[in-house]
Amino acid sequence: MAGAGRTDTRLVESETTETDAVAGVAVGLSAVLFALAVAALFERVSLTGSLFGVPTVTLLGGLLTALGVAVIAFGVGSRFGYVETNPDPSAGLIAGFGAAVPWVLIGGSVASQTLGLGVGVGAVAGVATGAVAFAASVLPREDLGSTVPLGALLGVTGLVFLTGVIGPTWVWELGWAQQAAVTAEFLIPVSTLFSALYGGWASAKAYGGFGARGRHMGAYVLVYVNALSIVAFLFILVAFVVVQGIPGLLNGTEFGFGTGPTTSVFGVSVALPVSVPFLMNGVALFNDFQGVLPAIVGTVWLVVGAVVLAVPLGVGAALFLTEYADRGRFTQVVEVATNGLWSTPSIVFGLFGFAFLIPRFGNGKSLLSGMITLGFMLLPLVVITSREAMLSVPDEYRDASAALGVSKWQTIRSVVLPAALPGVVTGVILGVGRIAGETAPILLTMAGGTFVPGSQTADVIGGFQFTSAPPFVANPELLQATSALPYQLYALITAGVGASSNVGNADEFRWATALVLLVVVLSFYAIGIATRYYFRRRLKHT
Amino acid sequence: MSENTTTTPQTQTAQTDADPSPTTTTGETVEQTRDEWTDYEFRGEAKMAVEDLDVHYGDDHALKGVSMEIPEESVTALIGPSGCGKSTYLRCLNRMNDRVSSARIDGSVKLDGREIYQDGVNLVELRKRVGMVFQSPNPFPKTIRENIAYGPKKHGDLDTGLLARLLNRSDADERDDLVERCLRDAALWDEVSDRLDDNALGLSGGQQQRLCIARCLSVDPEVILMDEPASALDPIATAKIEDLIDDLSEEYTVVIVTHNMQQAARISDQTAVFLTGGELVEYGDTDQVFENPHSERVEDYITGKFG
Numbered sequence: 001m002a003g004a005g006r007t008d009t010r011l012v013e014s015e016t017t018e019t020d021a022v023a024g025v026a027v028g029l030s031a032v033l034f035a036l037a038v039a040a041l042f043e044r045v046s047l048t049g050s051l052f053g054v055p056t057v058t059l060l061g062g063l064l065t066a067l068g069v070a071v072i073a074f075g076v077g078s079r080f081g082y083v084e085t086n087p088d089p090s091a092g093l094i095a096g097f098g099a100a101v102p103w104v105l106i107g108g109s110v111a112s113q114t115l116g117l118g119v120g121v122g123a124v125a126g127v128a129t130g131a132v133a134f135a136a137s138v139l140p141r142e143d144l145g146s147t148v149p150l151g152a153l154l155g156v157t158g159l160v161f162l163t164g165v166i167g168p169t170w171v172w173e174l175g176w177a178q179q180a181a182v183t184a185e186f187l188i189p190v191s192t193l194f195s196a197l198y199g200g201w202a203s204a205k206a207y208g209g210f211g212a213r214g215r216h217m218g219a220y221v222l223v224y225v226n227a228l229s230i231v232a233f234l235f236i237l238v239a240f241v242v243v244q245g246i247p248g249l250l251n252g253t254e255f256g257f258g259t260g261p262t263t264s265v266f267g268v269s270v271a272l273p274v275s276v277p278f279l280m281n282g283v284a285l286f287n288d289f290q291g292v293l294p295a296i297v298g299t300v301w302l303v304v305g306a307v308v309l310a311v312p313l314g315v316g317a318a319l320f321l322t323e324y325a326d327r328g329r330f331t332q333v334v335e336v337a338t339n340g341l342w343s344t345p346s347i348v349f350g351l352f353g354f355a356f357l358i359p360r361f362g363n364g365k366s367l368l369s370g371m372i373t374l375g376f377m378l379l380p381l382v383v384i385t386s387r388e389a390m391l392s393v394p395d396e397y398r399d400a401s402a403a404l405g406v407s408k409w410q411t412i413r414s415v416v417l418p419a420a421l422p423g424v425v426t427g428v429i430l431g432v433g434r435i436a437g438e439t440a441p442i443l444l445t446m447a448g449g450t451f452v453p454g455s456q457t458a459d460v461i462g463g464f465q466f467t468s469a470p471p472f473v474a475n476p477e478l479l480q481a482t483s484a485l486p487y488q489l490y491a492l493i494t495a496g497v498g499a500s501s502n503v504g505n506a507d508e509f510r511w512a513t514a515l516v517l518l519v520v521v522l523s524f525y526a527i528g529i530a531t532r533y534y535f536r537r538r539l540k541h542t
Numbered sequence: 543m544s545e546n547t548t549t550t551p552q553t554q555t556a557q558t559d560a561d562p563s564p565t566t567t568t569g570e571t572v573e574q575t576r577d578e579w580t581d582y583e584f585r586g587e588a589k590m591a592v593e594d595l596d597v598h599y600g601d602d603h604a605l606k607g608v609s610m611e612i613p614e615e616s617v618t619a620l621i622g623p624s625g626c627g628k629s630t631y632l633r634c635l636n637r638m639n640d641r642v643s644s645a646r647i648d649g650s651v652k653l654d655g656r657e658i659y660q661d662g663v664n665l666v667e668l669r670k671r672v673g674m675v676f677q678s679p680n681p682f683p684k685t686i687r688e689n690i691a692y693g694p695k696k697h698g699d700l701d702t703g704l705l706a707r708l709l710n711r712s713d714a715d716e717r718d719d720l721v722e723r724c725l726r727d728a729a730l731w732d733e734v735s736d737r738l739d740d741n742a743l744g745l746s747g748g749q750q751q752r753l754c755i756a757r758c759l760s761v762d763p764e765v766i767l768m769d770e771p772a773s774a775l776d777p778i779a780t781a782k783i784e785d786l787i788d789d790l791s792e793e794y795t796v797v798i799v800t801h802n803m804q805q806a807a808r809i810s811d812q813t814a815v816f817l818t819g820g821e822l823v824e825y826g827d828t829d830q831v832f833e834n835p836h837s838e839r840v841e842d843y844i845t846g847k848f849g
Contacts, residue, residue, distance in 0.1 A: 396676060396680035401692075403669055403758070405669035406666075406692070407666060540683065
């Protein structure tokens with residue numbers, strides 16, 4: 001608190017440049033608080049423990065209070081002309097509503113719960129508090145309006161944490177049938193997070209000297225934080241899966257010549273110099289370490305099969321729709337139908353495969369049925385994105401080609417398609433991301449069992465058999481039931497406690513499966529992005 | 543087409559008779575177009591002959607009974623205000639309007655005395671003989687070399703594909719000769735000879751337009767249609783294009799649409815003036831049209847009172 005007081009005096013006496021520096025520090029403080037809140041939410045920072053020798057909750061409370069005081073000091077300092085700013089007459093309605101919402105919550109909760117006045121009084125008190133906050137934001141000049149209600153919010157939140165009203169062990173039983181409760185582990189990080197956002201926004205406005213420039217700075221901070229948190233969430237998710245999955249993945253890994261299984265590449269037998277049983281084994285009674293090889297191979301073949309089926313069909317359909325069909329009722333119907341197909345739930349596709357494809361392909365679940373089902377799922381997205389890509393090819397190219405006397409099909413093949421390819425590939429990337437993770441259709445059309453033995457690994461290439469009688473080519477591997485990673489994961493989770501007797505540490509096994517699934521999907525992404533990059537380069541920089 | 547002028551169907555160029563003069567919505571009297579104003583006598587052969595050409599886009603009557611003959615190996619400029627149908631007219635000469643589904647074309651267009659609006663016309667051959675350069679430069683997103691070789695390759699005149707290379711039948715040398723010749727003809731060779739394998743989109747606007755002209759030359763046309771080829775270019779690039787058109791007219795028949803009347807006066811041998819409503823009002827020797835036009839409306843347009 002003393003620190004905040006010092007901030008206050010220095011702010012009042014200082015020159016503009018120093019004010020800027022202090023406001024910048026306030027923005028930085030908000031960022032630190034935001035990061036702390038996110039870390040606490042994901043339990044990377046313990047609320048019961050301490051940071052830098054200070055109990056975590058106390059630290060959060062202190063920082064919030066300091067930020068709140070600083071924010072108010074900015075506003076007041078600006079209002080009384082100690083700081084040179086350029087404020088608008090009012091902070092505006094949006095800022096008003098932004099300030100009102102948290103105050104409604106605080107007013108309502110305090111009246112109904114802390115003071116025990118009941119729901120009705122709580123609602124009235126909440127609305128009243130919110131109205132006061134709204135008025136305090138909208139009515140005064142912008143420098144006061146956008147700092148005082150928010151600074152007070154930060155101060156109240158901080159003081160609640162500082163004084164231990166809400167401590168690390170605080171719980172609010174909601175008394176619902178589901179036994180829901182708001183715990184400190186949830187409330188403290190979340191309220192810190194939102195307070196930090198508000199504080200960051202207000203101090204960014206102050207940093208910009210309010211007015212148009214201040215609004216710009218405020219929006220800039222919010223947008224920046226937003227973008228950063230998206231990246232951070234993605235990173236956290238991937239890191240979480242990796243950390244949990246690595247032990248199971250590396251279980252029993254050995255390096256050195258002759259340790260790995262023997263595989264044949266183009267007829268030459270090679271003993272791999274590394275052994276990762278999780279990736280190289282199936283599940284068998286006498287395996288030292290169990291693995292998910294059949295599921296990995298199954299996923300790869302599924303995606304390859306679906307892409308091989310859907311891309312030519314989809315691109316062809318898109319070509320017809322954009323280049324040949326007259327734009328009218330028919331193309332509209334097709335467009336609506338493809339959009340509808342893309343939003344059709346995957347289990348419906350699965351049921352279709354189950355009822356239509358399985359009886360026609362050997363009456364059993366099979367890799368081929370799975371490929372075709374997923375191909376159908378992929379098809380609408382390929383059509384939609386290819387169509388978009390072809391429509392965005394400038395008509396000038398078509399005109400130029402036609403004016404040279406080049407026929408329509410040749411124009412399409414050598415001008416339209418190359419220009420549309422990056423867009424088509426983007427569609428395929430998106431679609432593959434979806435189908436590679438599909439569980440329901442696989443469950444119904446191709447999944448063999450929960451614990452798939454290595455012998456069920458689909459050897460599609462080696463499975464081709466050529467005969468002298470029609471149909472000349474056969475591939476029993478395609479008609480065999482196998483597994484895929486998402487289904488494997490689902491099966492492992494639903495297998496329950498009994499799973500451990502089959503695969504050792506079931507939890508490790510599941511996380512490792514999830515990690516492998518993630519890596520396989522991301523590899524498909526990488527291949528897709530590399531392909532797109534290649535085609536783009538050919539268009540732009542040859 | 544006509545935002546402020548309503549002309550009755552009787553005002554067709556070919557049939558000037560004693561109809562009462564239709565009036566514009568503003569009450570002004572529109573003078574009748576006369577046959578003798580568009581009856582341009584020139585020496586030499588007519589490369590293209592257009593007779594009673596009518597074009598409708600849906601209900602919109604874009605071109606009304608236009609008849610004119612285009613002399614060989616010369617530059618014919620088409621001028622007129624926006625929306626007067628001159629681009630439509632140009633696009634009829636190689637049947638590019640066929641690509642607009644709402645367009646309906648009546649009348650006759652002859653190339654070397656052969657009707658091009660009849661069944662059985664080979665559009666590939668027609669467009670090879672009557673090439674086109676568009677308003678905004680539109681090179682393909684390919685290399686400069688590929689841009690030039692595109693047409694001949696697609697027509698099967700050049701084969702540099704994998705199979706041809708394997709069979710040692712590749713026309714790579716012929717292709718390179720063609721690329722050089724077309725680029726030289728389009729006055730671009732000196733600027734790009736060292737980067738033929740760079741993407742054409744990396745060229746400047748003026749260079750791109752000259753590349754488009756070179757691409758047009760690659761299929762060895764007889765007539766070159768240009769739709770405001772310099773309107774998107776700066777004065778220096780425009781001057782280069784104009785010089786180029788001047789050179790081209792020694793070998794090719796050039797028809798050029800332009801908004802720039804000085805440009806039309808500088809480069810063309812004869813000028814056709816289209817005015818609002820899709821009529822050809824006056825056609826004649828460029829000097830005569832600009833210095834001593836028969837039609838008052840044309841004079842107004844040229845002197846900037848109307849348009």
